[in-house]
Amino acid sequence: MDKTVFIALMFAAERHANQIRKGKTALPYINHPIQVVATLVEIGDIQTPQILAAAFLHDVLEDTATTPAEIEVVFGKEILELVQECTDDKSLPKSERKRLQIVNAPHKSYGARLIKIADKFCNVRDVTRDPGIGWDIGRRREYLLWAIQVVNGLRGVNEALEQAFDLLAHEGLAALAVLDE
Numbered sequence: 001m002d003k004t005v006f007i008a009l010m011f012a013a014e015r016h017a018n019q020i021r022k023g024k025t026a027l028p029y030i031n032h033p034i035q036v037v038a039t040l041v042e043i044g045d046i047q048t049p050q051i052l053a054a055a056f057l058h059d060v061l062e063d064t065a066t067t068p069a070e071i072e073v074v075f076g077k078e079i080l081e082l083v084q085e086c087t088d089d090k091s092l093p094k095s096e097r098k099r100l101q102i103v104n105a106p107h108k109s110y111g112a113r114l115i116k117i118a119d120k121f122c123n124v125r126d127v128t129r130d131p132g133i134g135w136d137i138g139r140r141r142e143y144l145l146w147a148i149q150v151v152n153g154l155r156g157v158n159e160a161l162e163q164a165f166d167l168l169a170h171e172g173l174a175a176l177a178v179l180d181e
């Protein structure tokens, strides 16, 4: 593994320590960025160190007390910018943040698009197979439909990744429809 990528994994593991994922299995939070990187590598065949490092770090600004300056000092401006492109403005209401993800998707850089598609792939898989407590079928379907809209704005960067997302999202909607009967 590239040194920068490994340092990013260590940095993210430290920052997300003590956080758990929403699913019933309550996995450590770091499993999520690891899965996003695994998706980029295994499905998308992405090997660019800056993109993989930013993928490990993609939730540290949004979900931990990490500042942009800290990321810039350790990883430089290019990786910081990729992480910022994957970070929602938490001062905005949730509905507005979700709307902006759809609106802003087509304007993201190549690297940010890849990370965001892999992120949505992993989240759709979690919401379908291991949703958080309180995630009823309606809420899960709503999430999938929103994620599809975001990914539609990100398309055109990696055929394999986009096809894998499409398959997973459609399988997820079909599985939810069966549960709803």
Ligand code: ZN
Binding pocket: 032, 058, 059, 119
């Ligand atoms: Zn994420």
